[in-house]
Amino acid sequence: MADEEKNLVEILEANNLIDMAKYITYVSAPQAGAIATFAGTTRDTFEGKTVVELRYEAYVPMAIRCIKSICSSARSAWNLHSIAVVHRLGTVPVGETSVFIAVSAVHRADALDACKFLIDELKASVPIWKKEVYSNGEVWKENSEFKERRLELGKKDGVCSRGEVLVKTHDRKTCCGTKVKVDDEEIADISAGK
C-alpha cells in the first residue's frame, strides 16, 4: 500500500496571519529526517521606492488546483513525505509573510530541491496577483517567472505547471552513504548514488 499523500494547500482570506508552526507540524513525521521551508515576506523597498504594503488577490479555485498540480509534479520528481503550501490574500504589510511552503522528506536533498521547485512554480503559474503600494502610487506586479512561462501555459492539457517536462535529471543519492557493518567488523562503505 502506498503511503497516503499528505498535501495541504490553503489560500487564506484577508487579515489571517500565517501560523508557520502549524504547517511545520503538519509535514513533520517520524520517517522524515528533513523539513525544508520557504517564507516569502513583504520587503520595504523595490527599485529604490519605499513599499508601504502589498495587496494580494487570487482566482482562488484555480489557484488551489494549480498548487495541487505543482505538488503532484514535485512528488513525481522527488521522494517526498508531506507538503504544505499556504498563501495569504489581502493586505500584507512590510515584514509579514505572504506565502509559506513546508516540505518533508526522508532526506534533505529531496526536501530542499522540492521546496525551491514549489515556490518557483508558484511564481510562474499560479493565478495570484499582488499590487505593490508606495506612498505615491501603486502598481500590479508581474513575475518574471510568468513571463518566461506564459507561452507554454495552456499548451498542456489542464496542467498548471510544466509537470513531467520539468523533471530534471538529478542524482537521487541518499544523503548518508550506507555503511554496513559486516560480521567480522569491517565497515564497508556503500555509496547509493545513481
Place this chain on the structure above:
Amino acid sequence: MDATERETKSWNSDCISIENNISSVQIKVLFFARAQDLTGLSDLPLEASYGSTTEDCLNKLVAKFPSLEEIHGCMVLALNEEYANYSIIVKDKDELAIIPPISGG
C-alpha cells in the same frame, strides 16, 4: 433531418443545439487584477455564437472594452479553471478567466 425532428427532445446538449437550432452559448467571464481595473467588472455574462473559440470570446471582450488592449499581449486565458489556448471551443456555461500577468509569492 426534417423540421419535425427539431421538436424532439434529445440526449445531449450538442444534439439539442443542432436540432433546436440554438445558435449561441452563454459563458461567464471573470476579470482579475489589472483586467478588473480596466473593465470595472469582476465578472460578466457573455453570449457567443455556437462554435466560438476562446479567442473569439476575447476579441468580443476587447471590442467591448478597448482598454483591455493594454494587457492583450501579455495576458493568458483560463477556461473552467485550467489554462487554455486560443483555439479551444467554448461550451454553454463555461467560465472564461482573463488572467493578467501573475505575481503570487
